[in-house]
Amino acid sequence: MTAGEPATLIAAPPGIMEPLPAQVLSVDKETHDTFTLRMEQPPGMAGFRPGQFSMLYVFGVGELPISISGDPEHPGELTYTVRSVGPVTYQLVTRQQGESAGIRGPFGTSWPMAECRGKNVLLIAGGIGLAPLRPAIYHILRHRGDFNRLVILYGARSPKDVLYKKELAAWNLLPDTQVLTTVDYGGVSWRGYVGVVTTLFKFIRLLPSETATILCGPEIMMRYAIRDLTARGFDERQIWLSMERNMRCAVGFCGHCQLGPYFACKDGPVFNFPQVKPYMDLYEL
Amino acid sequence: MIPAGVRTSLAKHPFLEGIPEPLLDKLMGMAFEVTFEPDQVIFREADPSSFFYLILSGTISVEIAMPGRVLRIQTVGEGEELGWSSIMEKVNKQFQARSLSAVKAVAFDGVRLKAECERDTDFGYFVMCRILEVVAERLRATRFQMLDVYSSRGGAA
Numbered sequence: 215m216t217a218g219e220p221a222t223l224i225a226a227p228p229g230i231m232e233p234l235p236a237q238v239l240s241v242d243k244e245t246h247d248t249f250t251l252r253m254e255q256p257p258g259m260a261g262f263r264p265g266q267f268s269m270l271y272v273f274g275v276g277e278l279p280i281s282i283s284g285d286p287e288h289p290g291e292l293t294y295t296v297r298s299v300g301p302v303t304y305q306l307v308t309r310q311q312g313e314s315a316g317i318r319g320p321f322g323t324s325w326p327m328a329e330c331r332g333k334n335v336l337l338i339a340g341g342i343g344l345a346p347l348r349p350a351i352y353h354i355l356r357h358r359g360d361f362n363r364l365v366i367l368y369g370a371r372s373p374k375d376v377l378y379k380k381e382l383a384a385w386n387l388l389p390d391t392q393v394l395t396t397v398d399y400g401g402v403s404w405r406g407y408v409g410v411v412t413t414l415f416k417f418i419r420l421l422p423s424e425t426a427t428i429l430c431g432p433e434i435m436m437r438y439a440i441r442d443l444t445a446r447g448f449d450e451r452q453i454w455l456s457m458e459r460n461m462r463c464a465v466g467f468c469g470h471c472q473l474g475p476y477f478a479c480k481d482g483p484v485f486n487f488p489q490v491k492p493y494m495d496l497y498e499l
Numbered sequence: 500m501i502p503a504g505v506r507t508s509l510a511k512h513p514f515l516e517g518i519p520e521p522l523l524d525k526l527m528g529m530a531f532e533v534t535f536e537p538d539q540v541i542f543r544e545a546d547p548s549s550f551f552y553l554i555l556s557g558t559i560s561v562e563i564a565m566p567g568r569v570l571r572i573q574t575v576g577e578g579e580e581l582g583w584s585s586i587m588e589k590v591n592k593q594f595q596a597r598s599l600s601a602v603k604a605v606a607f608d609g610v611r612l613k614a615e616c617e618r619d620t621d622f623g624y625f626v627m628c629r630i631l632e633v634v635a636e637r638l639r640a641t642r643f644q645m646l647d648v649y650s651s652r653g654g655a656a
Contacts, residue, residue: 262546273635340648340649341648341649342649345500369649370649371647371649371650375649385578398644398647398649399570399571399572399644400560400570400571401568401569401571402569402571404571405599406574407558407574408560408571408572408573409572409573409574409640409644410640410643410644412640412643413640416513416578416579417576431648431649434646434648434650435648435649438643
């Protein structure tokens with residue numbers, strides 16, 4: 215722009231700067247505190263890629279970033295898996311069918327599905343971190359011929375905290391697909407593994423050089439998991455993870471989610487590990 | 500007496516990876532094969548420490564039994580070890596172990612194994628280094644477990 219030239223306002227696409235109202239289609243209980251909401255996709259809102267998130271707004275209460283957990287190739291609706299831990303999430307999970315909430319988005323970077331093509335894909339999820347990985351799983355299963363072996367390792371706190379139980383069991387029956395679930399503590403009725411998610415690494419048979427790894431879960435879990443993976447010969451450059459920090463504006467304006475030179479909301483949440491490696495151990499960040 | 504097939508499987512067990520042949524021969528002389536049916540209690544808490552197991556197949560849960568409640572705190576399976584404390588004197592079993600599936604393992608008498616470690620220090624050094632790796636790995640996993648990273652506080656405990 216030169217001196218004297220009038221400023222031009224560029225309109226943001228619908229649903230980026232202001233929330234668009236959307237109806238709740240269904241609310242399904244996953245665990246004692248976690249629910250999956252299917253919502254209509256507001257008209258004009260762009261489709262999403264696996265790994266992206268929305269800002270969900272309960273009018274008069276507040277707004278939160280929530281990862282999209284549904285099928286990216288199922289147009290017309292958006293799915294979110296939400297753990298009820300505060301006022302906004304409580305209001306979201308207690309919505310009734312036909313009630314509405316506001317949606318902004320979709321925002322952020324996505325899982326590297328193109329880079330995973332032709333390779334084995336190792337997905338490592340912890341707790342609610344399985345939700346942002348589910349769209350990637352749907353994508354891989356829909357385009358199965360493009361990917362080699364799929365291994366899903368999932369760690370949860372206890373058997374009652376395991377998400378998507380039926381889907382995990384169904385995926386494990388698919389050819390070239392292995393699903394292993396472990397819990398930190400189990401009762402006598404739990405017949406699966408007990409121990410942290412890294413204890414499952416010994417059961418996977420994947421050639422590190424031919425494997426792309428995607429992680430989502432508590433940061434400390436990802437840190438330990440990556441340490442183990444690299445010790446086993448996995449290439450750091452073939453590891454991607456989701457860094458979900460304190461996203462507020464979701465468009466890189468407010469700076470709340472700054473991570474070194476990056477804003478997690480717009481440069482992430484999905485990062486290639488070497489990008490964020492220097493910042494993962496810093497207490498101040 | 501250990502059959503030749505079991506010896507081959509045992510030589511591939513991660514605990515014995517890289518073991519010199521004479522040390523493997525010595526271990527073989529102390530080993531015997533065991534199997535457990537699903538849901539069989541292998542040992543109970545406070546039992547005198549007796550056997551050290553290298554698991555060849557199947558899954559075993561390590562449990563804490565309380566009145567009316569059993570808490571599973573760890574599972575161990577193929578390629579792992581059970582009962583490392585049997586190599587220490589005056590230590591009774593700290594936990595209960597139960598097979599979750601049919602289990603095949605090779606067992607060693609802890610007292611005899613320790614005595615041989617003291618008599619043949621090359622053998623003893625090898626065994627103790629491997630035991631230390633097992634203990635270190637279990638300690639690391641326990642610390643990680645204690646963080647309770649999946650709680651709503653997200654490891655902030």
